[in-house]
Amino acid sequence: MKKIKAQLKTLSKSLATISKQVEKITDQVDKLQVPKKAAPAKKAVAKKKAAPVKKTVAKKKAAPVKKTVAKKKVAKKAVTKKAAPAKQATMLDAVFGAIKRTQKGVTVAQLREKTKLDSRQLSNALYKLTKKGAIQTKSRGLYVKK
Helix, strand or coil, rough: CCHHHHHHHHHHHHHHHHHHHHHHHHHHHHHHHHHHHHHHHHHHHHHHCCCCCCHHHHHHHHHHHHHHHHHHHHHHHHCCCCCCCCHHHHHHHHHHHHHHHCCCCCCCCHHHHHCCCCCHHHHHHHHHHHHHHEEEECCCCEEEEC
């Protein structure tokens, strides 16, 4: 038990640090996206002013640095967008939504019509929802929201 508790503590600490890092990255990305919109406005202002040529050159050099950093951040965003397993839960959400709408409960046949799932997919979804505790079986083939 002590080993498990120690492992859980280390896991929670590491998750907390990871979440802080993700927040920092998102803040940095947000900061980088705002100057991109402001950068074209600065260029337009620089074109109107012909005298301060040296200042516009410095601004142009700063912009490509931001773009390369932004490209790296975009790659990290693509890594964070791997939350595709949420699409698997949509089947469960559809079944749960159909059950949730009724007070008396829904039969398997009615669920098949509403969700248009195969019998195996539907039975798996019902099994998972009962294990989660979201629904309960009122009688054989009749499911109700818990």
